[in-house]
Amino acid sequence: MTDLNFVPGQAVDVNLAVRNGAWRVAEYRLRQVTKWWGSIVAFGLGNPILFLLSVGLGVGSLVDANNGAEALGGVGYLQFVAPALLAAAAIQGVMDEVTFPTMDGFVWDKAFFAIGATSVSPKQIANGVMIVALLRGLFTTVLYLGILLAFGAIPVASVLPLLLTSMFAGWGWASLMLAFTARLESDDGYFAIISRFVVTPLFLFSGTFYPLEQMPIYLQPIGWVSPIWHSTELGRFLSYGAEIEPIMFFVHFGYLALMGVVGMSLAYPKFHQRLLK
């Protein structure tokens, strides 16, 4: 048993303490997440491999053998579906952080309240969650891109544009989900419902496997509201020059940015309110 010797109030530099809180929240969270990195890598690799084997080689060879390239703007089927798969992968990656772990912070483990008792502000906690969500989205997307490259599905030049467009979709979706999760007092199965009845339909109806215009007009609005569609259109344009109207370039980016900004501006006050109740 030894004594603790200190002069109260000398250790902390207040200016330093109130800055960069979001990064320290992220640092903490990554310390936790890396404890099960094995399963994260396994899921990150397993999904795209299975997908490319079944849809890419199966459906893809059928489409390519039947002159599908003409209808798809002159590219192979995998190149065509890659932007959508990557956007969906980014969204899946961010979802893993802004759903259950965020609930955990507020409701079960209540880690956010422990962090909120330090010099970190509620807004910084929200930002910290977002940083980790984006890192997880990035991680999933990069793995996916690596597999696509390994399969020879996309050229190297497509990597950066596709990373950008898919992460943009991931950010927009993560913000909205963060604002949603911050409002939940208990899970009640919402996340499973969102995953099955929102994310999955968005993925299927976003012009993922064929151009959205092939859909009956009454189904197309699902694509119009879907971040995956906007991201996919941008990705197709940037990666292999698929035709889009110039104005639509800005509409797609604007829509995703709007999701991100609206989501965060709805999430911040809720974090503030809950943590300073």
Next chain:
Amino acid sequence: MSTNAAREIVIRAKNLTKRYKDFVAVDGINFEVYRGESFGLLGPNGAGKSTTMKMISSVSQRTDGELTILGKEPNQKGPEIRAHLGIVAQKDLLDRELKVWENLYVYGRYFGLSRKFLKPKIEELLDFAQLQEKRNSKADELSGGMQRRLAIARGLVNEPEILMLDEPTTGLDPQARHILWDRLFRLKEQGVTLVITTHYMDEAEQLCDRLVVMDKGQIMAEGSPQELIKKYSSKEVVEVRFGTDKNEAAAKKLESMGDRIEVLPDRILIYTKHGEQLLSEIVEAGMNPITSLVRRSSLEDVFLRLTGRTLID
């Protein structure tokens, strides 16, 4: 020790109020806490102690009134204030998946403390909390007392000016409580201001230089434990039991004998200057209590006097 007027005020509350919808948890209280003292909030569960603590800790915003902590206003300067507080909440809120030392490390990082500073600091804190042997255990694997000590060590990682302890020894065995009191006393000696809530009167008497007695969101009395006992109680108390159905009848006879009398469901308390003498008088009067006890007055008696209720219902 100089007079209060000359000492620095670190917490000042004026008409401090917290309402949750229709419920008033803290009802316009006023108090000041001086640097280096040990200040207690004593009261039963639901008195508003924890809510008051949360407002001082700047983790809950007040509904009304004024509050300054370390010269700053918490709604505007919460993070700056919390940078110099050590907050030990009623629920430990440790990270159960992280190791003991990691809990300390991560918490230190939130305050922007460097790895270089934290490395030796963690060793000191592990020694202080007697957790060296458990350093690599997950927090989840610790006993209740160990988790409490870890939570307190964590609250000290930023070398705080004010340490806020909400019910620090609830759920601890007597030995663990005494060890903790000893640690807290040493911290105070080093100049750390302590703010403690408790519903244990012995804890309040042991630890607090000054305290407020709270009930139903209000402050009933304020002073040092000795002052409060002197003001609101007599020097000694005689406790007698006659059996549940006979207490009422006995009380009528006893009323004239002491300074004051309290009839509780299981016993009668008679307040007096000279306990032994009064007890002899009771026996001489032909009343034979089943059990009897003469003791010094305590804060429990102060609370009973002020509210008509015991601290632990």
